Amino acid sequence: MSTFAEVLDLLWQLQALDVASIAAREKIAREETRANHSERAVEALMVKRAEADAGYKRLEVKHRELEAELKRLDGRIRQIESVPGSEEAVAKHRESIDKLEMDGIALLGEIDASKAGVAQLASDIEAQRRIADMERAGAKATRAEQQAIIDANRLARDQLSARVPEDALKVYESAAQRHPGSALARVSTDFCAVCSGELNMHLIMRAKARTEFVRCPHCARILDPAAA
Numbered sequence: 001m002s003t004f005a006e007v008l009d010l011l012w013q014l015q016a017l018d019v020a021s022i023a024a025r026e027k028i029a030r031e032e033t034r035a036n037h038s039e040r041a042v043e044a045l046m047v048k049r050a051e052a053d054a055g056y057k058r059l060e061v062k063h064r065e066l067e068a069e070l071k072r073l074d075g076r077i078r079q080i081e082s083v084p085g086s087e088e089a090v091a092k093h094r095e096s097i098d099k100l101e102m103d104g105i106a107l108l109g110e111i112d113a114s115k116a117g118v119a120q121l122a123s124d125i126e127a128q129r130r131i132a133d134m135e136r137a138g139a140k141a142t143r144a145e146q147q148a149i150i151d152a153n154r155l156a157r158d159q160l161s162a163r164v165p166e167d168a169l170k171v172y173e174s175a176a177q178r179h180p181g182s183a184l185a186r187v188s189t190d191f192c193a194v195c196s197g198e199l200n201m202h203l204i205m206r207a208k209a210r211t212e213f214v215r216c217p218h219c220a221r222i223l224d225p226a227a228a
């Protein structure tokens, strides 16, 4: 049978394993969040590219319609220009053709800009996808590596727990549930080292004796001023 001080020492070892496992899980979560974020950025760019592409196609349709209208007006002029008295109508058609040709030039400029925009988005998507793939691969590797740490800690924890009396383990587990990775707290002069709540002398003396569980009255952590 171990002394209560030894039990406390074992609980500190247990907490060290818990801290390491929590850190490992956080590392996994952090990298997966980053990869998810980058993948969402790829999807957002793809939506943007689809919109830009639709805009580009609309401009091309507009340009084809403009060309057809030019052709129609040309044909009309050819039909009527030999007819006496058609000068005015021909001149009006020519005027329309001039205006359409100006519009056509402007439209070609828009089409070029739109095409460049689509191409830029395509290359942005490629770049973002490379980042996302790299991060996903990194997150996968991290998960494998950190999961091994978590598994090893679990094993070590089981072995360690077996050496702690059941009721003491219960006290630790309930405090650990409330404060993952910091169920035990040291005392720094007159304060709980974790929550900084003030502790009275009597409480500190009891905790220093290491013969019973003494809880911080502010955060309910297990106080252990004598821990190495």
Ligand SMILES: [Zn+2]
Pocket: 185, 192, 193, 194, 195, 196, 197, 216, 217, 218, 219, 220, 221
């Ligand atoms: Zn406290």
